[in-house]
Amino acid sequence: MCESTNYTCHTEGACWTSVMLTNGKEEVIKSCISLLELKAQVYCHSSNNITRTECCHSDFCNNITLHLPAVSTRPSNFNHVELWVLVTIPICVLAIAIMLTAYTCQRRYCLYKRTRRQCNEEPLTDCNLDTDGKCLKDLIYDMSTSGSGSGLPLLVQRTIARTVIIQEVVGKGRYGEVWRGKWCGEDVAVKIFSSRDERSWFREAEIYQTVMLRHENILGFIAADNKDNGTWTQLWLVSEYHEQGSLYDYLNRTTLTIGGMMKLALSVVSGLAHLHMEIVGTRGKPAIAHRDLKSKNILVKKNETCAIADLGLAVKHDSITNTIDIPQNPRVGTKRYMAPELLDDSINMQHFESFKCADIYSLGLIYWEIARRCSVGGLVDEYQLPYYDMVPSDPSLDDMKRVVCDQKLRPNIPNQWQSFEALRVMGRIMRECWYANGKARLTALRIKKTISQLCVEEDFKL
């Protein structure tokens, strides 16, 4: 028996109260069932946001008030707004975070690529990227005080070479043009070989990178690089730039004091003595002969001292096996400067010292060119090449051989040089460089000592 008003009953079976969300409002249903009906399935005690049911088994036990959880009783459109806010805000925040991260990464990547010269194809004119902010002097100093002492790492060489901006031609020689270039705001010299002369380029780069070759009187090598522009290959040697140009150019435009002459003479022979000297040990260097010494292959530095350049024909001596590192052709240098034993082919090529003696002969000629430009008592000779008065302007081997070997002539040593101690000593050195017998000539080390001593005696400050 049930109360018809609120559907609570006497029961042997079960009663329940159920509340359900219908059109945003709670709708309550109460009822009871008999023992017989109870055998069928009845779902009691369910609870979620839109329905809630409670069952019980005693009389009027469903006389209770049930409500849905608080949230479900609010108007439905409020729920949607809240849901929208809850979902949208985190998504927006996440999207902004992703965009910011992507932007930052992209900037960093671009910066990284710029340092690798890929982001910006313009040559870099500052020096703070791939080379850790170092300029040439720092890099070269590092190179000579650490590592193998044989030059910059190849990757650094390539990076430098590829960021040089070419400016103007400053010289022409056997193999191609020499340009002034800019790297890192500093001047550099770039010797450009055509791909036809690849072997010469390779050889010169190899010699410059001989362990411990670096010396203040030998041209400072910086980098070698081969650049393929799609049509042809350019082969570059980058070195320190000397704005005064070659000794030949310098002597043509300048006269010298005795002090100036001594300074040039001492610096050339210091470079040559270093080249000729073998240094034994792990950080040693082999003896090297230049084989093309002449005033056009010597550069004048800002401080009026010399640097020996153009090492393309140089040969190295392996003292352990007593061999020379490349097959020899005796007739490779500049004819005008060739020693008599090269001109008449009597040189003993098995003996490395022969090449050093031939260099000394050429050094004597260079000293003659220098000494003539020394102004003494207001007199100075015009610049001339050695043997200018004995052979034609582009002498053949025969022209040179006739004068040097057959007639045994040498450049003239003027009498007035005898009146000045420095010039007198220089004249004597020249004669001792020009002996027909190579073995009788002075060594570079001997000449260096003589000139150093003379400087002390004459009180020349070098």
Ligand code: ADP
């Ligand atoms: P090549 O092997 O073709 O004879 P060189 O190395 O002798 O080339 O250079 C030719 C000329 O270029 C030199 O005589 C000199 O006038 C100029 N030159 C070479 N190197 C430099 C340099 N580092 N700085 C300034 N001028 C240079």
Ligand code: MG
């Ligand atoms: Mg040259």
